[in-house]
Amino acid sequence: MHRGNFQQLLLRHIRHEIGETSIRLSQKLVAFRSVSDHVEVDFVNPSTGDQNTELAKVLVGADGINSTVRKILYPDEGRPLWSGVTIWRGVTQTDKLLLDGRSLIVMGDPNDVQLVMGHVSKNVINWTCLVRVEDPNMQISPAAPDWNNLGHIEDLLPLISNMKLNFVDIHHIIQSSMIINKFPMTDRNTLPRWTHDRVTLLGDAAHPMYPYGGNGASQAILDARGLILSFRQHGVTLQGLQAYDDLRRPASNIVVLASRQYSCDEILKVVHERAPDGFEHLSDVISSAELEAIMSNSKRVAGLHAEQLNQEPPLF
Numbered sequence: 001m002h003r004g005n006f007q008q009l010l011l012r013h014i015r016h017e018i019g020e021t022s023i024r025l026s027q028k029l030v031a032f033r034s035v036s037d038h039v040e041v042d043f044v045n046p047s048t049g050d051q052n053t054e055l056a057k058v059l060v061g062a063d064g065i066n067s068t069v070r071k072i073l074y075p076d077e078g079r080p081l082w083s084g085v086t087i088w089r090g091v092t093q094t095d096k097l098l099l100d101g102r103s104l105i106v107m108g109d110p111n112d113v114q115l116v117m118g119h120v121s122k123n124v125i126n127w128t129c130l131v132r133v134e135d136p137n138m139q140i141s142p143a144a145p146d147w148n149n150l151g152h153i154e155d156l157l158p159l160i161s162n163m164k165l166n167f168v169d170i171h172h173i174i175q176s177s178m179i180i181n182k183f184p185m186t187d188r189n190t191l192p193r194w195t196h197d198r199v200t201l202l203g204d205a206a207h208p209m210y211p212y213g214g215n216g217a218s219q220a221i222l223d224a225r226g227l228i229l230s231f232r233q234h235g236v237t238l239q240g241l242q243a244y245d246d247l248r249r250p251a252s253n254i255v256v257l258a259s260r261q262y263s264c265d266e267i268l269k270v271v272h273e274r275a276p277d278g279f280e281h282l283s284d285v286i287s288s289a290e291l292e293a294i295m296s297n298s299k300r301v302a303g304l305h306a307e308q309l310n311q312e313p314p315l316f
């Protein structure tokens with residue numbers, strides 16, 4: 001499902017369940033402090049400069065990789081850590097299906113240039129190109145991780161000029177993108193705790209990670225589920241926030257560290273090592289049992305195994 005459609009669905013659901021005024025836009029959190037049994041949170045409207053303060057039982061900082069809440073809890077942490085890879089990405093409107101419309105093309109070398117392309121809905125193809133540009137030990141990226149950084153097609157095309165497939169014109173798809181963004185692939189070190197008194201972290205604010213294997217947002221969804229289960233068990237209390245931390249932090253920390261090991265690109269790595277000059281049939285290089293074992297392991301580490309998830313208690 002396209003992320004935008006999913007967000008719209010959540011928005012409609014929240015408005016229906018807890019009312020139209022439950023969502024307020026243009027409210028940038030700038031500070032918070034604990035006041036007896038509440039937390040006071042200061043917001044600024046970035047367009048008008050208007051300020052206001054809200055009183056809440058708890059504060060959940062879900063404000064992304066550049067989280068202000070995390071910066072206040074960990075003021076000395078500094079900028080996110082760069083992997084040495086730049087991620088180019090875009091979406092292309094199309095009236096033609098890429099293969100069967102359900103396949104994902106993953107090609108290239110994870111240590112150089114790698115392209116991932118697939119449908120996010122019937123008429124939209126999403127592509128991502130990961131380009132290793134610098135010494136991987138260099139930890140500070142040249143650009144801050146901002147979803148809205150623009151990339152230019154003239155800079156990308158020379159990097160992928162050797163990438164060709166005889167059944168799809170990947171260059172045409174990339175050149176037809178509505179917009180191209182460029183993002184340094186960054187993460188942060190894992191934290192010893194997310195919950196501090198009445199404040200906790202969720203999603204990228206808590207555990208930004210390399211998005212290998214489609215991780216990141218999926219972990220944020222598991223966090224949200226864990227938070228609800230913990231509140232259900234302990235109420236919207238300090239114990240509830242601590243139970244959420246105990247439940248989700250160790251599990252997502254494993255995924256942050258596993259993503260640094262390229263775990264989800266294991267298949268490309270194995271195939272490249274065994275057949276550096278290409279192959280006729282994939283089954284000559286790697287067996288379906290091996291493929292299944294690698295995929296299954298990466299889903300298990302991320303907590304995204306269908307059987308594992310289906311054993312969890314229902315939320316509603």
Ligand SMILES: Cc1cc2nc3c(=O)[nH]c(=O)nc-3n(C[C@H](O)[C@H](O)[C@H](O)COP(=O)(O)OP(=O)(O)OC[C@H]3O[C@@H](n4cnc5c(N)ncnc54)[C@H](O)[C@@H]3O)c2cc1C
Pocket residue numbers: 027028029030062063064065066067068069087089128183202203204205211213214215216217218219220
């Ligand atoms: C190229 C790429 C591909 C990816 N692919 C996948 C994938 O296939 N699957 C997957 O699961 N994940 C993927 N991810 C990761 C995923 O995008 C993130 O993990 C996810 O967006 C994190 O969600 P979040 O809500 O925690 O943070 P964000 O999506 O960053 O949202 C944070 C929100 O907080 C707001 N905010 C920031 N500061 C403040 C403030 N001070 N006050 C108020 N609001 C604030 C921001 O405006 C934003 O709306 C990918 C990431 C990249 C870069």
